[in-house]
Amino acid sequence: MREETRPAHVERARRVFAPAVDIVETHExxxxxADMPGVNQDNVEVTLEKNVLTIRGRVQGPTLEGYTLDYAEYEGGDYERTFTLTEDIDREKIEATMKQGVLHLRLPKAGPARVRRIPVKAV
Known part of the structure; x- marks a missing residue:
């Protein structure tokens, strides 16, 4: 078996995965x-530009102090996913938290988008 090598000056591109997501809607x-294993809160970026919400997570590879990696078959990667928001979302109140590799994004509905019952009067 022969292993292919490339020149030392060639940089290997990092893979980018679309994280699996669950989307849940409540009244408000x-x-x-978003599942992003290996990502901590310092390596997550959530941006909103116009109507596009983008989440990015960078995975820091494991390092063993005192050792040098000579060969690796597993390559991790980073995460990126975009969503287009409707006008129903209150952009000023979006919140994000990271817990055990899962990004929790709370997108509050804007006031008018909430369901409300309108009484009907007899005339």
Missing amino acids: DIWVL
């Missing part, structure tokens, strides 16, 4: 739960 909010 829409929740997006």
